[in-house]
Amino acid sequence: MEHNTLKGSFGAAAVAYAEHRPDYAPAAVRWALEPAPGTRVLDLGAGTGKLTGTLLALGADVTAVEPDPAMLTELRRALPTVHALPGNAEAIPLPDASVDAVLAGNALHWFDMAVAGPEITRVLRPGGVLAGLWNVLDDRVAWIAGLERVSGPAAIGPRDTLTNWRTATAHLIDFGASEQSEFPHGQRRTADSLTATLATRAGMLVMPEQEREATLTRIRAYLTTAVTGEFTLPMLTGVLRVRQLSDTASGRERRGA
Structure with missing residues (x-):
């Protein structure tokens, strides 16, 4: 499936995304921000505001940037006081050297880092x-491993499981020394x-409707045998962090200006 088709698919499901996607473990967000020199944070590819909400709860001064109008509408509805702007990682609508940290929740893999990297460095x-x-x-939980097998890669891909996410995300950032860590998290769900x-x-x-319905029917049938009532979905929030060196942090330097 073409990358841009997948990347652009979320707007049609913005309301469902806002309702069903989880937030992020506060401990993971604190670790991501730990080396930052201040509290001004850009949530880049902010979606419906799942990460933005966690950042606000931790006291960050947040600007959210999101390219999809429907997702941005949901973010503004849920978090009306947040400074939320249309834009994307390849053309960030912020001035040079204006934020202490750039965070991306379930979004970094969608960025064209050849273009987005210098833009992130610039801001x-x-x-x-x-x-x-x-x-x-x-x-590592048996029924989750079973769910992965039943669901297939369209529903649970390589970035979506603890076993694979480190390898799948390790090379997304090509400047600075990166660090990875995981933090326990959970979400109350039913089948x-x-x-x-x-x-x-x-x-x-983006799956054809008939195939999508068949896949969801298969997933629901499996879950009715694996879980009962309301349960805590066993998750972790994984973080890939780069501490930008002060002598390379200026986008003007990176661009030779």
């Missing part, structure tokens, strides 16, 4: 931090609401 202050965060399923959550994955959103 970071010296010593700033870039971090990608992903909520991943804990496939129906977890099925609805998996239905918001990009691979599922």
Whole structure:
């Protein structure tokens, strides 16, 4: 499936995304921000504001940037006081050296880093931090491993499980020394609401309708045998963090200006 088709699929499911996708473990967000020189944070590819909300709860001064109008509408509805702007990682609508950290929740893998890397560097202050965060399923749990097999890669891909996310995300950032860590997380779900959550994955959103319905029926049938009532979905928030060196943090230097 073409990258741009997948990347652009979320707007059609913005309301469901806002309802069903999880937030991010506060401990993971704190670790991502730990080296930042201040509290001004850009949530890049902010979607419906799942990461933005966690950042606000931790006291960050957040600007959210999101390219999809429907996703941005949901973000503004949920978090009306947030400074939320249309834009993307390849053309960030912020001044040079204006933020202490750039965070991306389940979004960094969609960026064209050949273009986005210099843009991110441009808006970071010296010593700033870039971090990608992903909520991943804990496939050390037997029924989660079974769910992965039943669901297929359109619903649960290589970035979506603890076993694979480190390898799948390790090389997304090509400047600075990166660090990875995982933090326990969870989400209260039922068989129906977890099925609805998996239905918001990009691979599922672009799937032909008949195949999509068959996949969701298979997932729901499996879950009715694996879980009962309301349960805590075993997850972790994985973080890929780069502490930007002060002598390379200026986009003007990176561009030779």
